[in-house]
Amino acid sequence: MEFQKISGKAKGCMMVNEVLLSLICTMVLGGIWWFFREEDLPVSIHLVWVVLAVIWVVSLAAPFVRYERYRYRFTEEEIDVKEGFLFIERNIVPIERLHKIAMESGPVDRIFGLSKVIVTTAGGDVTIRFLETEMAERIVERLKTRINQYAVAEREEQKEDE
C-alpha cells in the first residue's frame, strides 16, 4: 500500500498551533526586551527582535514543509508514519504488537475536524496526527478488527499446541 498524505485541513491546524506558540514566544521575548532595554549588556538587547523574526519565519514556513512531509501507511501487518520539519522521524509499528488503540482530539484539532490515533505497544506509543475524524474512526475500527484476528489466530494456535 502506498503512503498517504494527511488532510489539507492539517495545514490550517498546524498554522494555528505555530502562531499560538509564536505569540507566547513574542510575549516572553518582548518582556525580556522591556526589562533589559536600558541595561548595559555585553550584547545589544535589540538582538531579541532578530531572534523573534527567525521564530516567526520558521513558524510560518513549518506547517507547509511539515504538511508536505507527513505521510502514513497502513498495511495488513504494519503502521508506517513519517513526519518532521528539519528533523524527519519515521515509525514502523507491527500491528500484531499493539496493546491499545486510542483516539484523541484537542481544542484546535476539533475546530478543524481532526483527530489523532495513538497506538500503544509494550514498548511505547506512536501517534498518527492530523487525521480527519471520520478517517481516524475508520482506522481505529480497522486496527481493532486486525488485532482481534491476531488474537483469534493466537488462541487457535495455543489450542493446537495443547
Place this chain on the structure above:
Amino acid sequence: MNRKKDMTLPNHGIAAGDGTGEGELFLRNHITYIVERAWTVILVFVLSIIGNGELLDLVISFLKREKLDENMQMHLLWLLGAIALLLVLVGWYLNRWYRTTLTVRDGTITYRQKTLTRKSNTMSVKQVSNVNVEQNIFEMIFGTCKMRLDTDSLSTANKTDVEMILKKKRAEEVKKCILAMKEGVDIQEAEGDMDVEEYDILYHFGETMANGLLSITVSQLVAAVVFLVSFVATLGITLNDVAKGDYDHVFAGLGLLVMEFFTAYSFVWAILKKILQDFRFRARRKDDQIYVSCGLWKRKSYMVPVNKINAVKIEYPVLARIFGRGYLRVLNVGGEGEEADGMKLLLLGSYDDLRRRMEILLPEFQLPDLRERTRVPRQWMYIRMLASLAAGAVGGVAVYLGLRIGLGSEKGFWQDYGKIIPGICLGIGAAVMFLWLLCSYLRYKTCGIGFQPGELLLVQGTFRKEVSLIPYGRIQYICYERGPMEQFLGLQHGHVSLLASAASRCRRMGSFRVEDFQVLEEKLRETY
C-alpha cells in the same frame, strides 16, 4: 506426560489462621518488619541519649530518684516528647505491619495495605515473572528474608511488585507454592530455591574480586583521582604547617584530611560492595528457568524465566573495557530493584568466556563475532566535526559572555586582563571542540550494527561499551530519525523499542546508511 494438576494448594503447613482454609495462603510480614523499618530512628534516638551528656545525667538522676532542677525538668520534657514521637512511629509501623497482607487464592495474588491510603492490588499468579529472595545482615540474624514477586507487565510493574519479610523457611515454601501454581504442577514438583551446591556456573573469589575492581564507573574513578591528588596536596601542606608551627592552619588541614578520608571511604566501600554483592555468584539453568544466587552480607537469589527475556546485553565498564572484559545482563520486565537496567546473569569475563558460559546458561542467544558488524560510515564524522566546531564556538562565546556579565563593571580587571581574555575564551572553545571530537571518534570506532539470523546486534558506547542482542520478534517498534545533514549524506539514526524497564526500553542505534536499516525492516517483517 500430563503434569497439570489441581491448582488448589494443600495447606502444607503454610496457610495460617485468620479464617483461611484449604488452598489459600494468607501472609503477613514477620514482626521484625517493624524493627527493620524503624531501626534508623531508634538508633538515632539511642545515640542522641548516649551522646548528650545532659540527657544521660537526666536518665541517671531519674534512676537514682534525685530531685530535678528547672534545667533538668526542661530536658525531661524534651525526652518525653522524643519518646512519644518514637512510640508514634513504632505504632505507625505496627499498624502497617498488621494491616499489610498477601493472599494467594484461586490462582490470584492479592496484596492489601489498609493504612491511611488503602490499596489493594490483585494479579494473576501467571503474571508473576520472578520470585526473588533477598537477605541482608539484619535478616540473617533473625532468620528472615525479603521475598519479592515481580510481574512481567510493564504497566503493572511498579504498582503490583510485592515485597514481604518472612521467615526464611516460610519464604521458601511460599515461593514453591507460587511457582507450583504458576507452572500448574504439584507442589512437590515445583522448583524452590536453588540448592547451593547445584550450579552450572560458579565464580570464585578471585573472579568476584576482579569483577568488583573492574566495574568501577567513570565517576568513581574521577572521584578517586581527585581525592588522591587533593589528599596528597593537603597532607604536604599540613606537614609543612606543622614544621613551621602554624597550628591554626594545621587544624584546618586536619579537618580537610578527615573530609578526604570519608570521600576515600565511600569510594572504597563502593568497590567493596560490588565484591560482596557478587560474592559466590552462581547460576544454573533448569528447564526454562535460570536460577542465580549471590551475595555475602546481602544474599540474593533470583529466577529468570527464559521466555520472558527480551534481549541480552554485554556491558563493558571503562576499566573492564581496557582489559577486554564485560558482563552479561538480561533485559526483561520485573526484577528491577537495584538493577534498573536488567538482571545480571554473568560476571566480568572475556568475550570468549561469556560466549562459552552463555552456551551453558542461555543457548537461545549466541554471541556473534563483533568484527563482522557494520560500522558507522565515515560521513558521520563530517557531521560530528561540524557539530564540534559549533560546540567549541558556543563554549568560547558562553565563557566570554559570562565574564562580561559577571565582571563587566570591574574596569581594573578588564584593564589588566582584557587583552588575554579573548585568547582564554578561544582556548576554552578549542578544548570543548577537542573533547567533542574525541568523544565522537571513540563512538565512531565503537558503534556498529549487525543482522544475525535471529537477532539484531547493536554495539554502542564512548568510553564504556555495550553490546545488545535483540531477537527481531521482541522488537515492539522501530523509530528512525534524520537530521538535515544526515538527509544530505544519506544517513539516519534511531532506536528500537522493547518491553523492558524504562532504563532499557529504548535501544539506540547509531547513524548508518539508509540501506542498512532496510535489512532490519525485512528481518522484523519476517516475525509477523
